[in-house]
Amino acid sequence: MDRIFIVEDDPTITAAMLQEFHKWQYIAQTVTSWDHVIDEIQNFNPDIVLMDITLPTFDGFYWTNQLRQLSKVPIIFISAAEMDPNAVRAIAAGADDYIVKPFSLNVLVSKIQAVIRRTKQAAKPMETLTFEDYQLTILTNELKHGDVSVKLTPTEGTILKLLFLNAGKLVTKKQLMQTIWQGGLFIEESVLTVNMSRLRDKLAQVNLRNRLVTERGHGYRLVAADEL
Structure with missing residues (x-):
């Protein structure tokens, strides 16, 4: 229990x-x-x-x-x-x-x-997701790039997992809220915004922050370096 x-x-x-x-x-x-x-x-x-x-x-x-x-x-x-x-x-x-x-x-x-x-x-033993030379370990919510690793919270890990799985594609705010908060029925959008801000700060530690692009009013995309 x-x-x-x-x-x-x-x-x-x-x-x-x-x-x-x-x-x-x-x-x-x-x-x-x-x-x-x-x-x-x-x-x-x-x-x-x-x-x-x-x-x-x-x-x-x-x-x-x-x-x-x-x-x-x-x-x-x-x-x-x-x-x-x-x-x-x-x-x-x-x-x-x-x-x-x-x-x-x-x-x-x-x-x-x-x-x-x-x-x-x-926490389930699952695969490591990759985006270019970045690795996200689902088991530990750990993001690695070279010799640098960043520990994410479960919520941050879920957000980044969706972005990795949909690299280059728009992940809408609705998709994120439905996945993270059971349909997003009882959550304010501002809470998602704060989590995204906190995630960006951690992505900065592995030079990935500027690759997470906000599409105002719609959602977020994880883009390749040549798209910037």
């Missing part, structure tokens, strides 16, 4: 989530000490973390930054704050998705299922 760690200090919301997750046969745990959040997450070894923003000690952005130094576990932010700019900040900090309170538990479960499924698919 999949394991969910809940970083949320509202007992009513926590109780509702625990009850819902039990129905779906998830194993869920909540924080017992707000001074040892990261230790508790690591000891529980979850498949996904649900992270609130406003918390008793440090906020969710702090804990996400701390966790990202140690783990690539998927993180969904849950907050009463408005979608922007907190969604942008959450994704930039390393979150994989974002949901605003009040929310439907069915929508939350759908998001959890989509993120866990995407993460497990990325």
